[in-house]
Amino acid sequence: MIRWSNYLAFPLMVLLAVLQLTLVRYLKIGEVTPQLLFLVVVAWGLLREVGEGCVWAFCAGISSDLFSPTPLGSTAFSFILIVLLIFFVRQLFPAKFFALPILFAALGTLVYLVLDYLILRLFQYDLSWSVVVSTTPLILWHAIFILPIYAIMRWVERRINPRAVQI
């Protein structure tokens, strides 16, 4: 039941978190930086079944929280809920709908920002709503950056799980 790609998730996500901390910060647009781990989670959630998406979301969230002032597990919790959101909402759309990655990157970012805010407030973090509002450009950036990330993850997914061909 547990696929071998799940074992790859944690080291890969730690590596991506290091890239986020050191390299992706140079992609800062305005005041916000695209969240590489979030984009990978959305792409994987769209490409794979929900259980595997949640394992990757958990590992990505934990890796992100390791280097953030947020409580460990808060981002993992948000990411898992986003994968579940993708699982349930995507059934409303045709399977081959081309704009699904863009739609879910934008919708997922909005949900992530609100969830993260609520969790941090729950844990008594001093965070004002204006900070959430100022991060909303992230919705647009994620809707753009999901395209190359989705393409890369689809390439990876096809290497992991090649399509059966009937000869």
Place this chain on the structure above:
Amino acid sequence: MNPNDTPQRIRWGLIVTLIIVAVLFMIADSTGNLSGLLSLVRDPVAVLMQWSADRTNSFANLFAGPRDLQEARQYIQELESQVATLQRQNEELRAIQGEYQTLQEMFEHANETPELNRILTQVIGYNTNSYFQSIIIDKGAADGVVVGMPVESARGLVGQVFRTSEHAAQVLLVTDNSSSIPARLGESRATGLLRGGGLGGSMTLNWVELEVVINIGDVVVSSGLAGRFPADLVIGRVIDVQRSQANLYQQALVQPVVDFDSLEEVFVITGVRPIDTGVFDTPDS
């Protein structure tokens, strides 16, 4: 979904387990029960980050070269026009001798405070969460860095150590929304509370009494009250003043002197002695 389908049940069981583990982690971390375990994970990754930061800085400089040349030409033109303005401002600066003296005293104070030991550290990472303004440095508990220590750069105050592991530490920047520092104005010596503005916001110096005259350009320094930060560390300059006779206090918008996007090396001040308020305790307590 058929509830009798075993693979489906395993899958949803796994998802529920992951959610529960995430919630347990949150509770354990917020109560401080995970710090030892987290250090074990963070330290090896900090070494990887150090390596990656070195490579990415070189990489970024490589690409910044040609762009810098074009920017430099434009910058020279801007500088030439600024020279004329600065000459006029230079005359004005002579008039504000009081502020100059305050700054001079501040620098002398920095040289005369040998009890403030400083550890030189390298910035190896920035925040992964959009809501926070933080950096990661390459020195941790093993180097004598503890939570709460102030962090400064050559230009001024950067922030405060928020978390530590053996060989790395997270620093919450003064611009973070949750940051609040007792501060004073360099010239008038009036005190207030400096709050970080968070993402896209400005730092504000609050609770300054109305009769105090705040000038644009006034230097804002740490006051040393409450003992969390040493006194007279430069934080920023006043860029706007908001006052109304309807209010009891006025506030000033403050621009930090530190460029947080280009931080590479910072000092952790290790010699701060928190003020002992025990003498104020009541006999019953």
